[in-house]
Amino acid sequence: MNPSLIVLLVIIPAAAGLICVPLINRLNTCRLVGVVGFALNLGLALSLLGACSQGDTSAIVTQLGGWSAPYGIALVFDALSGLMVAAASLVALACLIHASGSLPDPVERRYFHPLVNFMMAGVNLSFLTGDLFNLFVAFEIMLMASYGLLVLGRGKAQLAQAYKYVLLNLVASAIFVIAAGMVYGLLGTLNLADMARITTELAARDALPAGFTAVGVLLLFVFTLKAGVFPLWFWLPDTYPTCPIAITALFGGVLTKVGGYAVARIFPLVFLVGDAAAVLQQIILIGAVLTMAVGVFGALAYRTLRRSLAMFIIVGVGYALFGVAVGEPGAIGGSVFYMAQSMIVMAAAFLACGLIETHLTSDDLSDGGGLLKTHPWLGVLFLIGLLSIAGLPPTSGFYGKFAIIRDALGAGFTWTALIAIGVGALSILAVLRIWCESFWGPDPVVQPRDAEARAAALAREPSASGYAALVLLIAAALCIGILPQRVVGIANAAGQQVTDPGAYIAAVMGPDARPPAAESHHDTPAPAPAHGHDAAHDTGHDATHAPQTHTPAAPHPPAPEAQTDPTPDPHQDLPVAQPAPDPVPDVGPVPTPEPEPEPEPAPSAPRTGPEFRVQAHGQQMAAAPHDPAMERRP
Amino acid sequence: MTFVMALCVTACVGVSIYLLLGRDLKGVAMGVFLLGHGANLSIMAMSGSPVLPAENATAAESLKAAPILGAHVPSPALANMVDPLPQALILTAIVIGFAVMGFLLTLLIITNRSTGTLVVDRLANEPVSTTRTDTRAEPFLPSGTPS
Numbered sequence: 072m073n074p075s076l077i078v079l080l081v082i083i084p085a086a087a088g089l090i091c092v093p094l095i096n097r098l099n100t101c102r103l104v105g106v107v108g109f110a111l112n113l114g115l116a117l118s119l120l121g122a123c124s125q126g127d128t129s130a131i132v133t134q135l136g137g138w139s140a141p142y143g144i145a146l147v148f149d150a151l152s153g154l155m156v157a158a159a160s161l162v163a164l165a166c167l168i169h170a171s172g173s174l175p176d177p178v179e180r181r182y183f184h185p186l187v188n189f190m191m192a193g194v195n196l197s198f199l200t201g202d203l204f205n206l207f208v209a210f211e212i213m214l215m216a217s218y219g220l221l222v223l224g225r226g227k228a229q230l231a232q233a234y235k236y237v238l239l240n241l242v243a244s245a246i247f248v249i250a251a252g253m254v255y256g257l258l259g260t261l262n263l264a265d266m267a268r269i270t271t272e273l274a275a276r277d278a279l280p281a282g283f284t285a286v287g288v289l290l291l292f293v294f295t296l297k298a299g300v301f302p303l304w305f306w307l308p309d310t311y312p313t314c315p316i317a318i319t320a321l322f323g324g325v326l327t328k329v330g331g332y333a334v335a336r337i338f339p340l341v342f343l344v345g346d347a348a349a350v351l352q353q354i355i356l357i358g359a360v361l362t363m364a365v366g367v368f369g370a371l372a373y374r375t376l377r378r379s380l381a382m383f384i385i386v387g388v389g390y391a392l393f394g395v396a397v398g399e400p401g402a403i404g405g406s407v408f409y410m411a412q413s414m415i416v417m418a419a420a421f422l423a424c425g426l427i428e429t430h431l432t433s434d435d436l437s438d439g440g441g442l443l444k445t446h447p448w449l450g451v452l453f454l455i456g457l458l459s460i461a462g463l464p465p466t467s468g469f470y471g472k473f474a475i476i477r478d479a480l481g482a483g484f485t486w487t488a489l490i491a492i493g494v495g496a497l498s499i500l501a502v503l504r505i506w507c508e509s510f511w512g513p514d515p516v517v518q519p520r521d522a523e524a525r526a527a528a529l530a531r532e533p534s535a536s537g538y539a540a541l542v543l544l545i546a547a548a549l550c551i552g553i554l555p556q557r558v559v560g561i562a563n564a565a566g567q568q569v570t571d572p573g574a575y576i577a578a579v580m581g582p583d584a585r586p587p588a589a590e591s592h593h594d595t596p597a598p599a600p601a602h603g604h605d606a607a608h609d610t611g612h613d614a615t616h617a618p619q620t621h622t623p624a625a626p627h628p629p630a631p632e633a634q635t636d637p638t639p640d641p642h643q644d645l646p647v648a649q650p651a652p653d654p655v656p657d658v659g660p661v662p663t664p665e666p667e668p669e670p671e672p673a674p675s676a677p678r679t680g681p682e683f684r685v686q687a688h689g690q691q692m693a694a695a696p697h698d699p700a701m702e703r704r705p
Numbered sequence: 706m707t708f709v710m711a712l713c714v715t716a717c718v719g720v721s722i723y724l725l726l727g728r729d730l731k732g733v734a735m736g737v738f739l740l741g742h743g744a745n746l747s748i749m750a751m752s753g754s755p756v757l758p759a760e761n762a763t764a765a766e767s768l769k770a771a772p773i774l775g776a777h778v779p780s781p782a783l784a785n786m787v788d789p790l791p792q793a794l795i796l797t798a799i800v801i802g803f804a805v806m807g808f809l810l811t812l813l814i815i816t817n818r819s820t821g822t823l824v825v826d827r828l829a830n831e832p833v834s835t836t837r838t839d840t841r842a843e844p845f846l847p848s849g850t851p852s
Contacts (some may be wrong), residue, residue, distance in 0.1 A: 116814075203798070204794055207798075208797060208801070211801045211805075214802060215805065215808065215839060218808055218812070219808075222812065222815070225819065227819050228818060230812075230815060230816045230819045230820060231816065231820050231828045232734075232818065232828075233812060233816070234730055234812065234813070237808075237809060237812060238730075238733060238734075238809075241740075241741075241809065242803060244724070244801075244805075245737070245743070246744070248741070248744040248745070248748065248794075248798045249743075249744045249747050249748075251748075251794065252744070252747055252748035252751050252791065252794065253747075255748075255791065255794070256751035257749060258728060261790075265812075436793060436819070561818040584707045587764045594792065599828045647847070654802065
């Protein structure tokens with residue numbers, strides 16, 4: 072399979088958005104373009120996921136513009152990002168179908184379709200990108216479109232609340248820029264894999280630069296603000312529920328998960344090493360537990376349906392972060408599974424909420440009740456969605472929570488795991504309260520002057536597209552819940568990849584990473600050294616690993632497995648990411664370097680065979696290049 | 706030079722935090738823009754000054770070189786080249802910040818027209834009514850129509 076296909080996951084929504092701009096007054100054409108685009112995206116993501124899980128490559132990497140890894144921007148499609156892209160595309164598809172029936176036409180003409188498509192282009196790019204600054208750009212694409220969607224229709228409540236979301240995200244963006252600059256100043260790179268390579272190597276020598284933890288905290292602030300984690304959650308129940316319901320569903324399903332994904336992708340890969348891990352892991356853990364608790368109490372306390380559901384988004388983010396904080400492969404796999412299914416289920420619950428609102432006069436729970444008599448199937452669909460949110464066994468939410476709590480108990484996080492179980496119990500209480508008050512309970516007391524309006528609302532014709540979207544999402548959630556093997560397999564593969572940065576580094580940088588030399592041989596007579604290979608460096612400055620970097624044929628000094636070391640590669644002038652001999656005897660087969668050299672960086676061949684996946688964190692880079700961060704230290 | 710840059714960053718961020726803590730959204734918006742400028746300046750400070758010629762370069766100074774050049778500067782003309790990457794980052798951030806600035810000011814104008822105030826306390830008194838936002842057959846008001 073051609074690896075550059077993954078670019079299509081970003082290009083299709085962007086192109087669909089552009090097509091929709093001149094056609095904005097032909098609503099049916101726009102809807103068709105959007106639906107076809109998201110369906111194509113979903114199909115492509117699923118087929119690529121299949122190729123990922125069955126083939127011998129665990130990640131599909133494409134280097135944009137042919138610029139090889141540390142210099143260009145890499146897009147990485149692996150189990151984690153692929154699952155997120157697939158779930159987000161499904162949610163966007165359903166929300167678009169729902170919106171075509173529920174959004175008033177004049178509002179839809181105010182560039183709803185281009186904005187949704189551009190937002191999904193940003194979302195998919197932030198899932199796929201392998202570059203920290205490109206992640207910032209992707210966030211901005213996503214956020215600009217979401218600002219537009221947030222005030223679409225210009226309701227008074229929307230406008231009065233929108234400033235919270237916009238201003239907080241602008242502050243977060245500025246801090247992201249500062250943090251990205253600091254990362255570049257400390258590590259000399261913005262490529263995630265390159266960052267991981269350097270920090271792993273520095274942590275192994277206990278030489279992380281000063282301020283590394285602080286940069287981690289800054290980035291954590293940025294991502295957790297997007298995710299709605301505990302101290303930074305307050306904007307979410309104020310802003311999301313004010314939008315038209317299809318947009319609320321899209322935001323509630325997708326946007327917070329982007330923040331959760333960024334934490335799950337970047338922190339285990341780059342920042343949870345050495346001394347920084349102890350601090351950051353505690354912050355994530357405490358934040359996750361408080362997030363769950365605040366979310367579930369908020370869901371119990373609010374009297375309106377939309378706000379209660381918005382608090383359930385926060386509960387879900389708490390569980391996902393808890394799995395990341397636990398850090399076991401199984402727990403991270405559980406988080407990935409939970410995030411993917413939570414996108415689908417939260418969007419389904421919001422879409423059901425939209426249908427309920429058409430039949431009641433408001434989303435206030437006190438106005439609800441007795442709806443089961445007139446709309447039994449809506450009640451059943453809504454109940455399935457709510458039970459998935461709470462995580463009861465036959466539904467899709469169960470496995471994620473189960474895996475997270477199981478691994479948390481196994482890893483000794485007893486108290487936090489008990490809190491998570493308690494939050495699960497309270498979630499069941501909260502969802503049953505919502506369902507009973509809207510569907511099962513007695514008819515509400517209706518004032519005589521409202522009785523006519525209520526009767527008219529109850530008899531209102533259900534919107535076919537609304538039900539179609541809801542059924543699509545609920546069916547997907549049920550499939551995941553009843554037949555979870557495929558998704559669990561992908562999520563566990565994602566958990567393995569996240570906890571083992573070696574595979575990611577090898578996939579992006581190439582197992583025999585020599586990209587800079589291959590490029591600069593052509594135009595400079597003296598071979599320009601790789602990024603970080605300074606001449607000043609091997610003139611006795613850091614003699615401990617200078618011989619390794621510049622005399623490649625010499626065996627590694629520790630050399631417990633000397634048979635792997637003299638590689639037959641004649642071009643081995645820069646063994647930057649040469650897989651190190653594995654000094655731990657019990658982790659698996661001894662890694663054998665590729666015998667034949669690749670003349671070019673070969674973005675099409677990530678070659679993450681099993682030999683690279685068994686590398687433990689910290690053993691990837693015995694032949695380490697010069698680290699800028701080392702030199703910065705006094 | 707680093708000291709001057711640090712002073713500039715401090716001034717920008719300090720003033721912006723003062724503005725961000727205000728009650729009026731116009732001031733808060735100015736604070737956000739200033740924070741963006743502070744962020745750009747801080748990247749500038751990290752990009753450092755031009756690299757020294759290779760033979761007298763210490764390792765710390767050669768870090769400021771363009772990474773694509775490495776320490777073996779191919780020609781003397783390139784010896785004073787600054788690392789271009791932070792400047793590319795700043796340029797991107799400036800462009801994005803400009804777009805966001807336009808959006809935010811538009812949002813504030815429309816908010817002021819619709820709610821009649823830009824003071825946070827009064828906006829907070831607006832009910833977060835979510836009553837049938839999308840089912841209500843509310844006529845769409847083209848821009849400029851007083852609501």
